[in-house]
Amino acid sequence: MEPLVNAVLLTLLAVVSIAIVRQRSLFGVVVLAGIYSFLMASVLIVLDAVDVAMTEASVGAGISTVILLATLHMTKSREYPQPRNVVLPLFVAVVVGGALVWGTLNLPPIGPPDTPIHMHTAPRYLSHSVKETHAPNVVTAVLADYRGYDTLGETTVIFTAGIGVMMLLKGRRRRHNRDEAADKT
Amino acid sequence: MLIAATLAVLAALILAVIRAVRGPTVFDRVLAGNSVGTLAILLLAVLGFLDGRPEWLDIGITYGLLNIISTLAVLKFFRHGDLAYDVGEDAK
Numbered sequence: 001m002e003p004l005v006n007a008v009l010l011t012l013l014a015v016v017s018i019a020i021v022r023q024r025s026l027f028g029v030v031v032l033a034g035i036y037s038f039l040m041a042s043v044l045i046v047l048d049a050v051d052v053a054m055t056e057a058s059v060g061a062g063i064s065t066v067i068l069l070a071t072l073h074m075t076k077s078r079e080y081p082q083p084r085n086v087v088l089p090l091f092v093a094v095v096v097g098g099a100l101v102w103g104t105l106n107l108p109p110i111g112p113p114d115t116p117i118h119m120h121t122a123p124r125y126l127s128h129s130v131k132e133t134h135a136p137n138v139v140t141a142v143l144a145d146y147r148g149y150d151t152l153g154e155t156t157v158i159f160t161a162g163i164g165v166m167m168l169l170k171g172r173r174r175r176h177n178r179d180e181a182a183d184k185t
Numbered sequence: 186m187l188i189a190a191t192l193a194v195l196a197a198l199i200l201a202v203i204r205a206v207r208g209p210t211v212f213d214r215v216l217a218g219n220s221v222g223t224l225a226i227l228l229l230a231v232l233g234f235l236d237g238r239p240e241w242l243d244i245g246i247t248y249g250l251l252n253i254i255s256t257l258a259v260l261k262f263f264r265h266g267d268l269a270y271d272v273g274e275d276a277k
Binding site: 039042045057061066 | 195198199202208211214215217218221228229232235241247248251254255259
């Protein structure tokens with residue numbers, strides 16, 4: 001059953017991606033991107049990563065839709081394609097995609113307990129994490145304790161990006177207000 | 186029984202995506218997007234029971250909320266061209 005569900009979902013993902021590229025109305029692109037996120041979340045559920053699927057759905061289909069619409073409000077909602085050479089970008093994309101597929105050929109199969117990912121540090125986390133961190137959830141213990149500095153770095157990056165975007169938007173609004181005041185006098 | 190339900194949901198998903206890709210109006214796409222969200226919830230539920238983990242149903246509630254928020258945002262933007270639109274502005 002699982003291979004069939006996966007095959008259908010991945011085919012639909014490819015179809016939606018091509019539709020996003022070909023779509024010129026950016027409003028339609030936003031809707032299609034939401035559909036893409038829901039399909040991707042379903043793929044992740046089939047892969048048994050329910051928590052990742054929930055993040056994908058809430059960020060991709062929920063917040064991104066609203067943010068992209070707010071962006072459309074500030075720009076134009078139609079894309080005017082520039083005539084340009086497509087040979088080199090297509091070549092780069094095909095080579096990179098082929099390299100990625102070639103890389104997956106050497107990966108160990110998903111699931112068996114004797115693959116490297118289950119042999120290295122995972123058993124230690126499973127047996128020691130409750131004693132060492134007192135967190136009942138092993139995933140939380142790994143994210144917030146064993147990889148605490150990694151998570152701190154990620155949060156710093158997102159925080160900085162948020163501050164940058166807010167400053168850009170604020171500068172834009174202040175300039176707008178000044179223009180309006182100049183018009184009145 | 187559950188396998189038949191999965192197949193039916195997949196078929197409906199294919200039909201909804203076809204409508205979303207072909208358009209032609211924005212409303213077709215918004216409706217198709219909403220349907221895909223609903224079908225994702227159904228697929229989640231059916232797969233949860235198929236795998237013997239019906240507690241996945243709780244995650245379906247989150248999906249339902251998200252679906253409403255994104256559809257409302259899209260429709261509000263289409264009607265007013267602005268997400269921060271206030272109904273009170275009409276009265277002034």
